[in-house]
Amino acid sequence: MVTADLINIGLYTLFMTEIINIHDIDEKEILNSIRCGEIIIYPTDTIYGIGCNALNEEAVMKIREIKQRNDKPFSVIAPSKLWISNNFVIKKSYLDKLPGPFTYVINAKKKNVVSNAVVSGNKIGVRIPDHPFYEIIQKAKVPFVTTSVNVTGRKPYLAIRKIPRRIMNMVDIAIDAGTLDNSPSTVFDLTKELPIILR
Numbered sequence: 001m002v003t004a005d006l007i008n009i010g011l012y013t014l015f016m017t018e019i020i021n022i023h024d025i026d027e028k029e030i031l032n033s034i035r036c037g038e039i040i041i042y043p044t045d046t047i048y049g050i051g052c053n054a055l056n057e058e059a060v061m062k063i064r065e066i067k068q069r070n071d072k073p074f075s076v077i078a079p080s081k082l083w084i085s086n087n088f089v090i091k092k093s094y095l096d097k098l099p100g101p102f103t104y105v106i107n108a109k110k111k112n113v114v115s116n117a118v119v120s121g122n123k124i125g126v127r128i129p130d131h132p133f134y135e136i137i138q139k140a141k142v143p144f145v146t147t148s149v150n151v152t153g154r155k156p157y158l159a160i161r162k163i164p165r166r167i168m169n170m171v172d173i174a175i176d177a178g179t180l181d182n183s184p185s186t187v188f189d190l191t192k193e194l195p196i197i198l199r
Helices: 027-035 057-067 081-087 134-140
Strands: 018-021 040-042 049-051 075-077 102-108 123-127 144-148 173-176 186-189
Touching: 027 040, 027 134, 027 173, 049 057, 057 144
Parallel strands: 018 173, 040 173, 075 123, 102 186
Antiparallel strands: 040 049, 049 144, 075 144, 102 123
């Protein structure tokens, strides 16, 4: 665990952000951070994500500021498959493929499933990563914003040490799992009669 105020050490610059090695995670601390609306950079089965409690509008707006993304919707990590089936229209065959490197754009059955700052309308991108960090999100029992760590339109950062100072200074916690050089999740639009691959 590292916390510092912009101190240069060799090739690295340390930040006010708390940087935690994935093997040193204090689960209770992270659960509290999620529930309190803190901004977290975290590893997934694809690339690093930046996220927060998707029910916390103020936190979601801060991520929009970080990414300079005014209106494009965010996806969320679901706390469970049951949460997905209770709140969205989706076939069991797609649920059975989770966890995995997929994002499903699906129709919500009701309003206020997530904060209005996450998405407008009832179409929401939902995923469940195949990664140990997901177990903490499950225990938090809230939907969690998932979007790549970058300014919108630029390439995502694949290692914590590569993330620029501007972004690091705006998040509360960064969980370091080394370099993640995987492809982003495949996005399926399941709101039509037949699925459409969007990415």
